[in-house]
Amino acid sequence: MRDPADGAPGGDERQVRGPVQRKGFGLAPTGWVDPRGRTLGAWAFAANRITGLGLVFYLYLHLGVLTTLLWGAHAWGRFLGVATNIVFLGLDVVLLFGLLYHGLNGVRVMLVGTGFVTDRQRALWWAGAAIGTVVLVGGASHFLGGR
Amino acid sequence: MLNDVEERGRPPEPIETRRFNVFRFKRGDERPHTDAFDVPVGSRTTVFEALRWIQVRRDRTLALRHSCLHASCGTCGLRVNGREVLACVTAVRDLGREITVEPVANIPVLTDLVVDMREFYARFPEEHPLLRHSEFLEDAASSEGAEEHVRFEDCIECGLCLSACPVVVTSERYVGPAALAFAQRVVEEPRGAETVNLLTWADDPDGAWRCHAIFECTAACPSNVEPAGRIMALRGTLLGRRLRSERTERDRA
Numbered sequence: 001m002r003d004p005a006d007g008a009p010g011g012d013e014r015q016v017r018g019p020v021q022r023k024g025f026g027l028a029p030t031g032w033v034d035p036r037g038r039t040l041g042a043w044a045f046a047a048n049r050i051t052g053l054g055l056v057f058y059l060y061l062h063l064g065v066l067t068t069l070l071w072g073a074h075a076w077g078r079f080l081g082v083a084t085n086i087v088f089l090g091l092d093v094v095l096l097f098g099l100l101y102h103g104l105n106g107v108r109v110m111l112v113g114t115g116f117v118t119d120r121q122r123a124l125w126w127a128g129a130a131i132g133t134v135v136l137v138g139g140a141s142h143f144l145g146g147r
Numbered sequence: 148m149l150n151d152v153e154e155r156g157r158p159p160e161p162i163e164t165r166r167f168n169v170f171r172f173k174r175g176d177e178r179p180h181t182d183a184f185d186v187p188v189g190s191r192t193t194v195f196e197a198l199r200w201i202q203v204r205r206d207r208t209l210a211l212r213h214s215c216l217h218a219s220c221g222t223c224g225l226r227v228n229g230r231e232v233l234a235c236v237t238a239v240r241d242l243g244r245e246i247t248v249e250p251v252a253n254i255p256v257l258t259d260l261v262v263d264m265r266e267f268y269a270r271f272p273e274e275h276p277l278l279r280h281s282e283f284l285e286d287a288a289s290s291e292g293a294e295e296h297v298r299f300e301d302c303i304e305c306g307l308c309l310s311a312c313p314v315v316v317t318s319e320r321y322v323g324p325a326a327l328a329f330a331q332r333v334v335e336e337p338r339g340a341e342t343v344n345l346l347t348w349a350d351d352p353d354g355a356w357r358c359h360a361i362f363e364c365t366a367a368c369p370s371n372v373e374p375a376g377r378i379m380a381l382r383g384t385l386l387g388r389r390l391r392s393e394r395t396e397r398d399r400a
Binding site for chain 1: 170172174226228249250251252254256257263313314316317358359361362363366375379380382383384386
């Protein structure tokens with residue numbers, strides 16, 4: 001962006017920049033997620049960011065959990081005992097949702113964002129939702145079926 | 148009376164009262180605040196008419212921009228209940244009992260509902276022509292005194308797309324949907340204009356590649372410019388240009 005004062009009439013009188021209204025909940029970092037009057041694209045974007053943040057959190061959690069291997073087979077076996085309880089398996093289903101949403105929406109954004117199907121972004125989202133739901137239900141029954 | 152039609156003698160419409168919570172800010176204020184006004188409205192009253200009523204009957208210091216009053220100039224762009232609209236063509240009856248009116252987001256406020264559009268225009272490439280040669284037939288007669296016919300672009304430069312875009316919040320340097328849609332328009336139909344520099348300008352992390360394909364700009368656009376679709380088309384052009392350039396370099400090697 002160029003300097004807006006460059007050669008603009010009245011530039012001298014407007015040296016003080018007024019407040020900039022942002023969306024969100026009053027805090028600058030929330031500006032990208034303002035639910036008022038938004039369309040499917042904004043919800044898809046917000047969910048993509050939230051699942052992305054969740055996956056980054058999971059990555060570090062996963063690396064942290066793997067360090068239990070440093071404490072030997074007994075520590076790892078004890079962790080597996082915790083990891084196979086119903087709460088943990090439920091979190092695995094949440095993780096699968098995050099992966100599916102972020103991945104499928106990523107494919108949609110890639111197809112739309114490179115100019116291939118610019119006018120089908122909504123249809124692509126619903127197609128991804130249908131595929132994701134089938135895989136999520138299959139995955140959830142696989143995770144929880146043995147319980 | 149709230150609109151011209153009523154004043155011309157049509158049967159009076161049922162009047163009800165709506166509360167308008169209006170954003171206020173004057174130079175020297177420490178921070179913005181909101182003023183509430185109860186406004187009588189009819190079934191055809193627009194947000195602009197309600198704001199004018201407030202200005203004339205309740206608070207003459209309320210500042211708002213307007214010009215054409217038929218969605219052609221883009222000067223009365225506002226956020227009403229969080230949504231970007233042109234106040235002159237937005238009916239109050241479609242809104243709730245309490246209506247929040249704010250200036251567009253992501254552009255500095257000058258006073259009340261008026262924003263400093265210089266920051267909007269500063270996002271455009273420097274060669275941004277406000278007027279273009281029109282499609283007027285070459286063999287048609289020109290108007291007396293006119294050497295050539297020109298027309299405005301479809302974009303009415305209201306800034307609503309910039310306000311609606313969630314990505315602008317994440318990067319102040321992002322040039323935004325209006326400027327990119329303009330660039331694509333010129334690339335699509337150059338009419339003798341230089342496009343290489345324009346494509347180079349757009350081929351930037353804070354240019355066409357910053358867009359996240361959210362399409363809020365297209366939803367907000369009152370002029371059917373479809374900025375998001377244009378940005379995606381621009382990306383397609385940029386992608387093709389990059390691939391061709393890489394192939395040429397490979398062939399040379």
